[in-house]
Amino acid sequence: PGVGEVSLGSSGLPCPPGTGEVSWGRPAPPALLRLPRVAAPLCRSFSELPPLTLADIKDRVLYVLKLYDKIDPEKLTAESHFMKDLGLDSLDQVEIIMAMEDEFGFEIPDGDAEKLMRPQEIVDYIADKKDIYK
Incomplete structure (x- = not known):
């Protein structure tokens, strides 16, 4: 995609660059341009179980x-x-x-x-x- 454009997947949501999705040449909404690109966590963090007795x-x-x-x-x-x-x-x-x-x-x-x-x-x-x- 060009400057100010994002690739949209089949769901209509933005896709990270290099995922093989086709850009439709739409300008990116200003809100999407301000969002940081952060990878999703690979696992969830839960609290520890209480100690066994x-x-x-x-x-x-x-x-x-x-x-x-x-x-x-x-x-x-x-x-x-x-x-x-x-x-x-x-x-x-x-x-x-x-x-x-x-x-x-x-x-x-x-x-x-x-x-x-x-x-x-x-x-x-x-x-x-x-x-x-x-």
Whole structure:
């Protein structure tokens, strides 16, 4: 476009130079000439989540476990052993660990996952990895 002209897209809105839109040779409205050309932000900024506590972690772990169809919520406590008390097998334990990884947003290595046989052990593990002691 020439001086004082802007390229307009199919929506009729101004387009940045070099976007391949065709100029229709219209003079730019004075208001558009005064607008600064600023790139749109690539991501939104949100406030941080409140810090996790041990109680929050325990509540979330137990909530995820109660949603697991092979666990009887009436039998579930923080000290329940997945195999001895709840009758789960090793494949169920792997699925539980995967659900915890999804819930808390980080991967638990297989060597560590094999040792997590009670909800409280999962709570303690997550708290340790996230440096939470209260």
